[in-house]
Amino acid sequence: MKRRLVLWLPLAAFAIFLALVAAGLYAPPDRAVRSRLIGQAVPDFDLAPGMPGRPGLASATLRQGQPHLVNVFASWCVPCRIEAPQLDALARRGIPIGGIAVRDRPQDLARFLATYGDPFRAIGADTDRRVQMELGSAGVPETFVVDGRGIIRHQHIGAIMPQDMAAIIAAFEAAR
């Protein structure tokens, strides 16, 4: 009798394996790569202005006592257009937003901001993606909440949708 049961063991193991595979196939994949710098200081950077006549973005600005949102974006990034109204609404609430324009050109940036709104206090040109990689950001758009001492408190991956606003504002208020 015991031997009979043992014979079924491989089949049971195979069934468990199949169940695991099925669970993995049907579960919604979470492919977001999170930055390891949450809770740590913003790495040092000093980016030249993304377009003439506007200030660039430097990490020193993020350590002057006021919390900031740092938005990693690009004019060539389609989801960035979708999140533009939400960024505008955040800027209208008085939340300072610094932009990091990834691999962008001044003329494209100007057109993007004229079309979709300009919520940025400063825009740094990250032409070679170095600062994006410094921050542990894996794509555009991404938004970091940085507190007044320059510590990264929160990372939002992907476009900020209307339903994400509450979480972003809460993270910003918590960083005060």
Add this chain to the structure above:
Amino acid sequence: MRAALIALALFAATPALADSLLPAARYADVQLPDPRQEREAKALMETIRCLVCQGQSIGDSDAEMAGDMRSLIRERILAGEDPEAIRAWLVSRYGDWVTYTPPLSPITWPLWAAPFLLVLAGAWLARGRLRRRRKN
């Protein structure tokens, strides 16, 4: 007529690229002049995972971000940095996930122990079999 229209539409279709208009980074697809340094850079690239097309190494990926990462690696090696220091720099930003050689940690030890455990299990199985045969 309809088939011709569809064929025409297929020819006119261009892939929607999520890429910028800037040219590729300096060392994205350009080898380093020193073959020894290039060999080091290539070896590192083959073990760094692409953040965009996950499951490919940045050495294999055509994604623009992978090109930027290749350029970063080549420039740092050109500046005399140790490949493992560059790997550590990337891991400190993106986590162990970014490297194809996962370090031994409380989460990854089963990964490293599994081959040895399987060989042990196989030996135990074979031992039982051999002993039974000898009895016969």
